[in-house]
Amino acid sequence: MSGQAGGGEAVNLDTLSVQQLSQVKKQLDEELEHLTTSFTQLHAAQSKFRDCLRCVQQQDGKSSALQEGKQVLVPLTNSLYVKGSLSSASHVIVDVGTGFYVEKDVKSAAKFYEDKTNEIGANVKDLDSIIQGKTNNVRVIEEVLRQKMAAAPQQQAPQA
Template identity: 65%
Template sequence: MASRGQEGVSLDSLTPQQLTQVKKQLDEEVEHLTASFTQLHAAQNKFKDCLRCVRSGVSSPAEGKKVILVPLTNSLYVRGKLVDPDRVIVDVGTGFYIEKDSRSAAEFYEDKVKQLGTNIQELEAIVQNKTNSLRLVEEVLRQKVLASSQPSRAG
């Protein structure tokens, strides 16, 4: 079992208390990474919604002006009219807005969705590796606890 280990440290050489500390740290890391994973998915969904809105504004021009709901807060909207569906204002982050034509805005959001998809895949692999490490630490800890609870045989 000396082959088990992480970053050159054999888990078998650690005491149960040290293994418990490693397990606690891995639990916290997995929890944090999972929360980040959820936040990335939420951001990706918001960009997908923005992309859908930009595309629908361009593809279905109503007679003159298109009626839309404008968000004032996360839960408060007011009715508005889209005067020029080919010109939109895009939130590019940290409170900065840029006016773009609809095609450029759609490309911007497509890039964001794609970039977040790549980040999600990378984070998913990291979460999987941390989870596997956590399972390994739990198994070694369980074996050490079982071994210490069995009476030793003097022969």
């Protein structure tokens, strides 16, 4: 029986001691926890980009309703808004990451958010397959551990 080690090389699990198997399982559990956290964060980011895309698409469809000078609430944080006035109905400010903002027309902003959503979606899919592989590795290691633990008392009984 063999499984995958962290480096991608095949290891015969039957040759490992119970302590070594426990160490490998612990390492895989830690990796799974980290990957699952990353997976959740990627989903949250994808959701935010989808919301931004939806807002930009709505503005594109209603650009005649939005007029320059119109009073709007500008979000400073998730729960803090300030009054402002719309300076352009055809342009938006896009957060491109690490504190940088770029002015884009509505169509370019929609494309930007669509591309980001698709890119993150691909990363989520790749990460999901990695998580499934690691989960399968943990199951295999747990099964080998169970077998070795069950065999250990049987090996000690004839010696006594």
